[in-house]
Amino acid sequence: MERDAMMVAGFGFRSGATLASLRDALAHATAALQPAMPAQAIALLATAHDKADAPCLRALADALGVPVFAVEAARMNATATLTDHATVRMLRGSGSTAEAAALAAALIHAGPGAALLHPRAVSTDRLATCALAARTQPPESRP
Template identity: 50%
Template sequence: MIVAGFGFRKSATLASLRSALERATQGNFAPAALATLDHKAPQLDPLAQQLRLPLIAIPSDRLTGQTTLTCSPVSLAAHHTGSVAEAAALAAAGYHARLLAPRAVSQDRLATCALAEGNPI
């Protein structure tokens, strides 16, 4: 199963989230679910509903310890992970998940998206 994980600012719009997803998938992958931090899930829900995909809300403690390909100092300080998008994708994709590529950034730079493939528990 492929999961699209998201990290984004409060000011991110639906267009921001869609742009990050489009850049991450590049038309080559179709995620089976979307994931983000639990407190950010309501902001991602409209995209999940539009795409008719389940939304997985990840508690922040499940991001810690995920090995990410990128490292944002802001993300590291705020969430104890190098990339919220990458860590959320990994946490949601389950056991032995692997990132398909580093996170992609939306055109407006307000959202990031990363894809992970794994076997959810």
């Protein structure tokens, strides 16, 4: 996928989350886009550095055939989110792990002009969240 069109799915999840939890959160996130976007359009999964090796996330990455990007805590904390969940902020220093991970990774990999596409979506079992980010502005043309 070309750099300017890269779509990033950011995840936050509890220790009890399963592959099904993450798939469900991703399905809710993609359904929130109009028109609905297939999960195959995702080029990268992102999460907090300490969650990047979780078996459920690695299984989803393998199933989708995409890499996982681990976002350092300082970058997560410096990334603005649409959601400001008090408990997540207290535990992690960011209002939403999923949103901060998605946006931070999109800014790194897709470049300036990347943005969150909507607030995070929550899995039905409430164990995982997913947010999508991508370039929303065309790159500046240079003379």
